Amino acid sequence: MAEKENLRRIADMGTLKAIAHPLRMKLYRALYVARTATASQLADQVDEAPSLVSYHLRKLAEHGLIEEAEPRSEDGRERWWQPASEGVSIHDEDFRDAPEKRAAHLAATRLFHEQRSDMYRRYLDERPTWAPEWNTAAPDNESLLRLTATELSELGAELIALIKKYDEKGRADEAAGATEGRENVALHVYGFPFRP
Incomplete structure (x- = not known):
């Protein structure tokens, strides 16, 4: 493949x-x-x-x-x-x-x-x-920020990079046999504009 x-x-x-x-x-x-x-x-x-x-x-x-x-x-x-x-x-x-x-x-x-x-x-x-x-x-939290569209895009990219880092570490540890205490984890992150 x-x-x-x-x-x-x-x-x-x-x-x-x-x-x-x-x-x-x-x-x-x-x-x-x-x-x-x-x-x-x-x-x-x-x-x-x-x-x-x-x-x-x-x-x-x-x-x-x-x-x-x-x-x-x-x-x-x-x-x-x-x-x-x-x-x-x-x-x-x-x-x-x-x-x-x-x-x-x-x-x-x-x-x-x-x-x-x-x-x-x-x-x-x-x-x-x-x-x-x-x-x-x-985690269960809510953050109400004041950002520009560019800042929101940058924040999203940084969050994705951080998530990828933890995913790669978890997969590498698991491949090395470190499976004790490991579970599937869903992380949902939404960022969107709103008007009060």
């Missing part, structure tokens, strides 16, 4: 629509966390039939979002999948030039935010089952 792209920038309607399907986004997220998986493994996670999951995985693959991975078992009938890049990015400026593109981008963004909110609500519901150190470590 070729070297993975750092981040796959989605700039066309076909790929945006492919990933902006509710089940496909869940599958992409689950595959990103697992790094490699079969349709059956992912079907268990999303509580759907393996045949339906296989169909949606093929749609993601058609758009280069995921790719076949090296088999992890002797069963030659199993098809293994992995993300084709280290993540995806979707930028507003790629979808501004036509009303239907703006509408598709808005619908996709709303879906992603709804799914992120669902993830956080699930954590809140399950909070009593997590060890106290996880509940203490989980």
Whole structure:
């Protein structure tokens, strides 16, 4: 397999629509966390039939979002999948030039935010089952700043760089065998202008 792209920038309607399907986004997220998986493994996670999951995985693959991975078992009938890049990015400026593109981008963004909110609500519901150190470590804050658009863009880039640093460290430590106490962590950061 070729070297993975750092981040796959989605700039066309076909790929945006492919990933902006509710089940496909869940599958992409689950595959990103697992790094490699079969349709059956992912079907268990999303509580759907393996045949339906296989169909949606093929749609993601058609758009280069995921790719076949090296088999992890002797069963030659199993098809293994992995993300084709280290993540995806979707930028507003790629979808501004036509009303239907703006509408598709808005619908996709709303879906992603709804799914992120669902993830956080699930954590809140399950909070009593997590060890106290996880509940203490989980940040929940709001900052109301006075910035220019340029400053907000710079802040976003710095936050992404910091997140990438911790992700790379965590993956390297895990690859070296330091898995004790390690969990999947979702970090959602939003920055947007508002008027009181």
